[in-house]
Amino acid sequence: MDFGAKVITTIGGVNITQTMMNTWIIIVLLTIVALILRAKINKFTDVPTTKLQNIVELIIETMENFVIQNMGEKYKYFGNWFFGVFCFILVSNYFGLLSFRAPTADLGTTLALSLATFALIHFMGIKVNKGAYFKGYLEPLPLLLPLNIIGEIATPISLSLRLFGNILGGTIIMGLVYSALSKGHLLIQVLGYGAITPLLHAYFDVFAGFLQTFIFVILSMTFIKDKIGDE
Secondary structure, eight states: OSOOOOOOEEEEEEEEEEEHHHHHHHHHHHHHHHHHHHHHHOOOOOOOOOOOHHHHHHHHHHHHHHHHHHOOGGGGHHHHHHHHHHHHHHHHHHGGGGSOOOOGGGGHHHHHHHHHHHHHHEEEEEEEEHHHHHGGOOOOOOOOGHHHHHHHHHHHHHHHHHHHHHHHHHHHHHHHHHHHHTSHHHHHHHHHIIIIHHHHIIIIIIIIIHHHHHHHHHHHHHHHHHHHHHH
16 A cells, blocks of 8 residues: 555646645645634724634633743743644644545655754754853763764654654554455444544544644744753
8 A cells, every 4th residue: 555645746847746735725724714813803802702702812822821831931922933833733634534645644744844943943042042052062071062963953853753653654554444444344344434433533633633733842842942941
C-alpha cells in the first residue's frame, strides 16, 4: 500500500501533491472563517450579548492565559502566533476525518512549522540576551560548542518528526484497517465500519490529533522561553 503524498498534477515543472492541495484548501477555509469572525467582532459589545461573542472571548482568553502561564505576562503577544499555529495544525490533523490526507502526515509540512519555531527561538534569544546568547554556546566549556550546535539543530528535527510520525502512523493504521475490512466477511464489515472504525477514528484522529497539536505548541513555547530566560 502506498501511503505517500501522491502527485495530483504538474504546473510549470512543479509537482502539485495532495499535501500542497489540501494545505491550500485549509488556508482558504481558515481565511474565510477569520474574515467572517472579523466582521462579527466589529459588532461585539462591551458586555457579551451573543453566544458567538462568549465563545470567541473564551477561546481568546484561554489562549492568552495559556501563553502567560508558559511564557510570562510580558510575552502574551505570542498568543496571536500560537493561536494561528494551533488552528492550522488541528484542522490539518482533523482533515483525515473527511477522507482527505492530513497535511501534517507529510514531513514537509511539519518541518516547515518546526523551522518557523526554530527561527523564533533564536530571534528571541538574540533580541533578549544579545551578546550573552552567543556566549551560551560556549558553556559550560568552549569544547562543547559543536555539541551545543548539534543540540540546537536537533530541536526542529525532533519537533517535526514527532508530529509527522504520530499523524502518519494513524493514517497508516486506519488505511490497513480499511483494507482488511474491505476483504472480510459481510458481518465483519458491518461490525468494523459500524463500531471499530469510529472508535479508531476517535482515538487516532480526534484525540491524538488534538494531543499532538497541544504538544507541538507547548514545546514551541517552552523552547522559546528557555532562550528568553527569566528576563
